[in-house]
Amino acid sequence: MLFDGNMNLYLIGYRCTGKTTVGRSLAERLGWPLTDTDGMIVDAAAGMSIDHMVASYGWSFFRQREYEVLSRVSAGDRQVVATGGGIVLDERNRLAMKTTGKVVWLTASETCIRTRMLADASTGDNRPTLTGRGLLEEIETVLAERTPLYESAADLVIATDRVGIEEICDRIVEALGIEA
Incomplete structure (x- = not known):
């Protein structure tokens, strides 16, 4: 599964699985720009938060x-x-990502996701409720719905709940054969 030099690297996964944090580190390591799609949406809406939108x-x-x-x-x-x-x-x-790059699905346990969400001060503005249910029930419900979609899009799956950022980046670079 070697990385074609003329491609993007997409990080997908549920909230708080490390997409932005891993993305920053990977971008720095590779000397590539980091693009955050949610950030671009907020910027295009003159700073209106996702929750408000x-x-x-x-x-x-x-x-x-x-x-x-x-x-x-x-x-x-x-x-x-x-x-x-x-x-x-x-x-x-899903089609756009699959045809223009490699897709890495970052995963974490439901408990880890909940813990990270509760510790993230920006959760309210950037992560509006998806179901209107309690946090753990929402995580379970949404993951059940999205897991088959993440699986179908992913070229590589990396669990982030017991691994440091640098090791995650090492695994991605090695598995995809990416060179800066």
Whole structure:
């Protein structure tokens, strides 16, 4: 599964599995730019938080912005792309990622995800409720829905709950044969 030099590296996974954190480290290591799709959506909306965007316009509005951003990003080359957790919900997004790069699915246990979410001060603005249920029940429900989509998109799966950032990056670089 060698990495073609003219491709992007996409990081997918549920909230708080390390996409942005691993993305920063990988981008620095490879000398590639880091692109954060959620950040681009917020920037394009003049700084309106994802939570406010979803509350004002609904999830379908946000998902369309997500598709538009990924369409622009996937036209690029040699960049690390940290995606939003729900990017796999749109088949067009999965196809764009698969045809323009390699996709790494970052996973973590439900307990680890919950712990990370509770410790993340930005959770409220950046991670609006997906189901309206309690946190652990929401994680279980959404993971059950998305796991087959993550699996279908992934070229590589890395568990992040008991591994340091540098080791995760080492595994990705080695498994995909990426050179800076």
